[in-house]
Amino acid sequence: MSATVYKNSLLHSLDAEVIKRLSLEPVTFELEHQIEFPGESIRYLYFVEEGMASLTTTFENGAQVEVGMFGYESVIGVSALMGTKRSLNRVYTQIAGHGYSCPLEAARSEFRRGGAFQSLTLRYVQAQLVQAMQSAGCNVQHEVDQRLARWLLICADRAHSNTFKMSHEFLGHMLGASLPTVSMAAAALKRKGLITYTRGLITIPDVKLLEKKACECYHVIKDHLDNYTEFDSGIIW
Template identity: 70%
Template sequence: MSTVTFKNTLLKSLAPEIIARLHLRPVTFELEHEIEYPGRSIEHLFFVEEGMASMTTTFQNGSQVEVGMFGYESVIGVSALMGTKQSLNRVYTQIAGKGYSCTIEVARREFRLGGAFQEMALRYVQAQLVQVIQSAGCNATHNLEQRLARWLLICADRAHSDTFEMSHEYLAQMLGASRPTVSTTAFILKGRHLIEYNYGLIRILDVSGLENVACECYQVIKEHLNNYAEFESGITA
């Protein structure tokens, strides 16, 4: 395992001896695979290498809204390292991919050593918190056109792809908007030749143009998720 070239941000930063102690196992994330579910025990950490997953909050009426995204920088289930026993949210695959997993017991043992794994996990938690806070402010402040542009750009960044399957109904759920409103907004972006879509397949045609439409939240989230390995956590064991 120590000779593997990792794509995941956290795994890339770890020394071979730490990787060996984690006893990683390769996993495949199928489309719409449910990784976590509210109330279900968290038994594994998942290090995403390819693909993308979403974390959503579900309300009593059955509606849901996205509160976090996971890509190659991510560690799904990281809250279990701080003592969380059961998942609080639903996490499922949006874009099929692959990665690695390890048991929570092994991960907690490594975390408690207070070394590089703990430091990187805490940095990732900070980056994820920035994403959640920024997204909450964005949803309350910016218009749907800005938010849709931001969401598509972050999705493309996390998945390393400018083309992905995504229905308007699904986009509406993720953005907390109605399907007709999302369809109208997507049509506007398509009319500006920023994106194209057919039969649930979305392709970004003009990244810089879409960045001009997106609110500043895109750059804030992108900066923290891309570079958390270089930031100081400000937290000590």
């Protein structure tokens, strides 16, 4: 199978022999499908083709805050290649889609070869770190409406869609903000015509206008997630 059929950034950059050794199997990601849960063994890596998932930290009181996001650029479970045996976080689907699973042992074997797969997964880990660090700084430095604009834009990019279903309560979890705060921020964006929403369905009418509202963190994160396969040499494997 030609690598050019893949939408996932990492799979798209691998040659046919590497793809064959990864023993990929198609998988469907239903809405709120749980991919990882804290304390559970990591048995597979997952490559998203369409849809989006969130990586969250869960606190004793049950509250969740998003610390990472997975879309077409992602490999979920990559920490297992660095020695992690059990998941530290919850990973679940926000926007339904599909992709591929890869048995952990097949991924480890390919990673140990030290070729393109190892290089690309390490570059992806770096992109994840940039995303996490930028988001942490953003949560302190920028206003909620800017952060909401940034999050919605990244969400749209990862999902390849400017329309998606998302409740205000869920947005609060993702931004680490209260429901009233998120509702006020969403209402402010709506009044300015930057988003529309009804019954949880959010639409971005004009991406460029929403980009002007978002903080600079959007472009920093977007650049790293979109281009990590080219970072070290400018040449895609």
